[in-house]
Amino acid sequence: MTFTAHINVMPLKELLDPQGKAVMTGLKNLGINNVHDVRIGKHITLQIEAANQEEARQMAENACQKLLANQVMESFEVTIQ
Numbered sequence: 001m002t003f004t005a006h007i008n009v010m011p012l013k014e015l016l017d018p019q020g021k022a023v024m025t026g027l028k029n030l031g032i033n034n035v036h037d038v039r040i041g042k043h044i045t046l047q048i049e050a051a052n053q054e055e056a057r058q059m060a061e062n063a064c065q066k067l068l069a070n071q072v073m074e075s076f077e078v079t080i081q
Contacts, residue, residue, distance in 0.1 A: 001049070001050065001051070001052070002047055002048070002049055003047075003048045003049075003050055003053060003056035003080050003081065004045055004046070004047060004048075004080070004081045005044075005045065005046040005047075005048055005056060005057070005059075005060035005078055005079070005080055006043065006044075006045055006078070006079045006080075006081065007043070007044040007045070007046065007060060007063075007064060007068060007069075007076055007077070007078050007079075008041060008042075008043055008076065008077045009041050009042045009043075009044065009064070009068060009069045009074050009075070009076045010039055010041035010074060010075055010076075010077075011039060011040075011041065011073060011074055012073060012074060012075055013039075015073055017038075017039050017040060019040035020037070020038040020039045020040045021038070023038045023040065024037070024038045041074075044068055046060055046063065048060060053080050056080050057078055057080050060078045060080065061076075061078055064076045064078065
């Protein structure tokens with residue numbers, strides 16, 4: 001079966017997010033003042049051939065741990081469809 005893995009990679013909350021800070025400044029300059037925090041990450045989709053959903057999840061998490069996310073600075077979340 002083919003599964004779609006949706007992966008969200010975000011900078012750790014403890015670390016400075018320069019892109020998020022730049023967007024926050026831009027929003028304030030546009031008069032959008034109700035936003036209190038901006039974090040910029042990335043969304044990755046993988047099409048995975050696997051026997052079942054759990055195997056697809058394991059493959060996606062393995063890809064994140066080895067390549068797609070720098071776990072020193074980022075966290076990731078995997079959703080399988």
